Amino acid sequence: MFRQFKSDIQAVFENDPAARSKFEVIFTYSGLHALWSHRIAHFLYRKRWFTLARIVSQISRFFTGIEIHPGAVIGQRFFIDHGMGVVIGETCVIGDDVVIYQGVTLGGTGKEKGKRHPTIGNNVVIGSGAKVLGSFNVGEGSNIGANSVVVREVPPYSTVVGIPGKIVRSNGKRVADRLDHTQLPDPVVETCRKLQNELDEMRDQMDKMKEKARQPIGSGGE
Numbered sequence: 001m002f003r004q005f006k007s008d009i010q011a012v013f014e015n016d017p018a019a020r021s022k023f024e025v026i027f028t029y030s031g032l033h034a035l036w037s038h039r040i041a042h043f044l045y046r047k048r049w050f051t052l053a054r055i056v057s058q059i060s061r062f063f064t065g066i067e068i069h070p071g072a073v074i075g076q077r078f079f080i081d082h083g084m085g086v087v088i089g090e091t092c093v094i095g096d097d098v099v100i101y102q103g104v105t106l107g108g109t110g111k112e113k114g115k116r117h118p119t120i121g122n123n124v125v126i127g128s129g130a131k132v133l134g135s136f137n138v139g140e141g142s143n144i145g146a147n148s149v150v151v152r153e154v155p156p157y158s159t160v161v162g163i164p165g166k167i168v169r170s171n172g173k174r175v176a177d178r179l180d181h182t183q184l185p186d187p188v189v190e191t192c193r194k195l196q197n198e199l200d201e202m203r204d205q206m207d208k209m210k211e212k213a214r215q216p217i218g219s220g221g222e
Contacts (some may be wrong), residue, residue, distance in 0.1 A: 031080030034066035045070035089117035
């Protein structure tokens with residue numbers, strides 16, 4: 001248990017450059033408090049003490065602003081940065097070394113039974129306000145851009161942005177600084193750049209046609 005808590009604290013220092021001391025992290029980081037409360041609630045949930053588990057979860061939600069269902073399975077070194085508004089559903093499975101930011105929802109899409117929440121692979125980063133909805137996998141090493149809405153499978157080592165979420169990088173290398181959201185590509189900018197290139201090509205072709213039309217008919221044949 002203490003080894004687990006030590007690992008959780010270390011994850012904060014690895015992912016948050018603002019962390020100054022263990023004392024500060026232990027007493028002021030709501031994401032860490034929510035995670036520790038969840039580990040207790042999940043233990044009770046596995047013992048089938050469902051009501052008591054939900055009570056622990058709701059108390060944590062009241063104090064931290066982070067709602068994690070006791071049934072969710074969370075791996076090692078999980079880090080929630082500025083976690084206000086984070087919601088994690090009952091059948092959600094989260095791998096190791098995952099980072100999520102404020103306002104993230106890992107939820108379902110309806111009232112279906114069974115597995116209805118996403119499975120998040122190892123080393124995934126989910127940006128502020130992103131919504132990952134449904135029972136599918138988000139592959140390891142992937143990045144979900146801020147405010148994206150993801151409703152379908154994400155291959156490993158992909159970058160997803162937009163509403164609905166679109167894969168704009170697949171099977172590529174992970175962003176060097178996993179906390180640097182400024183490096184995520186913008187699909188709107190990419191589309192505009194592609195259209196501009198096509199317009200430039202059309203303009204060049206029209207200029208060539210005009211130049212050809214100005215030449216006298218039969219010139220050079222007499």
